[in-house]
Amino acid sequence: MDNLKEELKKHLITQLNLEDKTPADIMDEAPLFGDNGLGLDSIDALELIVLLDKHYHIKLTNPEEGKSVFYSINTMAEYIEKNKK
Amino acid sequence: MYCIQSAATISHQPSFASIGFSSRLSKDIGSLIKPDYKDFVPPALIRRMSEILRMSVACSNLVLKDAGIKQPDAIITGTGLGCLYDTEKFLNNAITIEGGLLPPTSFIQSTHNTIAGQISLVLGNHQYNMTHTQNSLSFEHALLDAMLMLDEDNGNILIGSADEVIDPLLPIAAYFKLNHFPLTSGASFYVISKNKNEKTLAVIEACHTSAFYSSLENEIKDFLSKTGEQQIDFILNDGCNKDVSRLIEALLPGKCIINYSEICGLYATNSAFALHLATDIICNKTKQVYDRTINSHQRALIINSLLPERAGFIMIKSNEA
């Protein structure tokens, strides 16, 4: 699980061009969206859907579903564990 | 009277935030000389921005600051080929990724109005927001729109243009023999207003475009007769066509002619660089540009005939004239 989280953070940085961030800057439980966390927005949410598809072959077709899945690195990792094929 | 209140250019010359750059031009066109974008572009937005967006937002922030304006009354841009980096990225993905989902960001940022849109987003500006894209005349058309707007209402207008070069453009340019000058990127932005004051750098007298004309000679003569017979001190010409250069020499004998593509390289809106260069020469009374000597600094003509059968003219004069 920790490996998965670490890997996720790296993918996140590449997919979202978070040029000045390192995996250590992203807390497992911190919210990814909104001003209190990483400050991601709805375009990033779509990029995260692509990320899930590209790296984990998980298709999330309803962007609304993303809100809970993409809450934090923890929730993303849990979702991937559960749905991984 | 359309007063240039401030000007900013990012190019392959040391032009950004550099008053008097016309006397410090490099003989060779190197790579793009960029500022530290973090000083000019909000950090939350910068990560997604391609070069054309970074250049444009940085230039617009600087010109607004220099003109002492928080919110312009319109944002008007010109771009010949638009946001090429993102366009190519999405096109490449669309062709090569089969069946999978495509990352949307490059699609979103592929539209030509991403430049003006991003500027409005950064400023929280709700005014007129326009994008002209008429290949080599995109800047002139944006400028004409800005002048029209100043004729309708007073105000301060943010107007500028940008184009970026990407590698896939090189074989195309080579095929069409567009190799007189290196292909480059550049952005130039201005605040223009009707009110002449102590900030006014120079004054745009007139701008005109014409396509599919029967004779360039007549187009130039028409423009000159409409703008009056006063002395023209120097001419900025794109310099891509020897026949045009000879025509200008014949029509306006003995004038100092500067080929601007030789200085900033080739991109669809490089006449916007020429306007800043002319402004800088006039303001700073620059005597020498490359091997050309400029003795008088009152009035200049910019001739853009980068593409055959398409011409743009801008007449600019000193704020003292």
Added chain:
Amino acid sequence: MKVFVTGIGVVSAIGLTVEENFRSLLNKKSGITECKFPDDQKSIYTGRIAKSNSELKQLLSITDGYYSRTSLLGIIAAEQAMGNNFHNKKLLTAFISSTSVGGMDETEKYYRQVLKNLPVDFNLTRTHDSGNTSENIAAYLKFSGYINTLSTACSSAANAIMLAARMIAQGKMDRVLVGGTDPITDFTIKGFQSLMIYDNEWCKPFDHNRNGLNLGEGAGFLLLEGDRSIKISGNEPICSLTGWHNAADAYHQTASSPDGKGATIAMKNALNKAGLETKEISYINAHGTGTKNNDLSESIAIKNVFGNVIPPFSSTKAFTGHTLAAAGAIEAVYSVLAIKNQVHLSGLNYNDPLEETLMRPVTEPTQAVTKHVMSNSFGFGGNNSSLIFSRI
């Protein structure tokens, strides 16, 4: 100076002429069909024009040269709008077109060759830039002088019409042939799919269960003339263009703001420009793409402007598909037709109102007094425009 509409032209999935388009609108005959496009994998709903590029060229007697589909569609609509008008040295005439992707249809062919290491036809790239799209239309119709292109995504043509009107109103031009054109491309289909706003079924503008847009292709053009031009041409005005405004939403790169700020400003100022009160608008041809976000934001903006007395409104995009840059011009032509024929046009596929606003669009074409029609066009980058056409 007043601005008159004296010529109109349109080509879309519901017809190759103005008459065909109008008949389809009255008969509620949509041009959106399910077809295997672009990769033959999944079926997709699009509003395509059932003529190949070579058929279009034949129609126009074009035998050589490189033309994007964008230009070909543009020529058809522009030629109709120009009608029997001739070039006249006494009249300052401009040509303004608009497009969102220019010759992307041809660029796709070129780039496939490049990426697959096939022999490359560089000439395909000649038509890539938006300016070329317009120049090819202008050259076909023998225009010279002021030739320009605007590109502000889905509001492009509305902005082109606005620029033309401003130039005439200021006396800079006597008349302007103005419009917009866009083809269906892989690029745009996949683009809207990547944003997850492409409906896999037939789009349902202003319906509670709407699920995105369908793309369409086409072109629309209008001939606008000032007083001086009318005197010389002797043309009979169909209606006038009385209001226009463009405003930035400044909220998000693609989405419209929840309070519809930019759209509200555009509509309010267009009304001010026309000197009209809200109750004087007879019908609104809405942008109504069918995406969750646009239709809600636009409905809220309409409520902001019109309060509780909302004029009859509809979106014609379930007929034509969303034709991107061309939409503003095609729908301007439909707005002119609404005035000319005194009819409120209907939408399609509407069942239940949005629960947030409970606004019900026109569902049957209705004969009614139509004095002033508002036409909305909103684009990426928060680019919002509103035009008002008025009966003479």
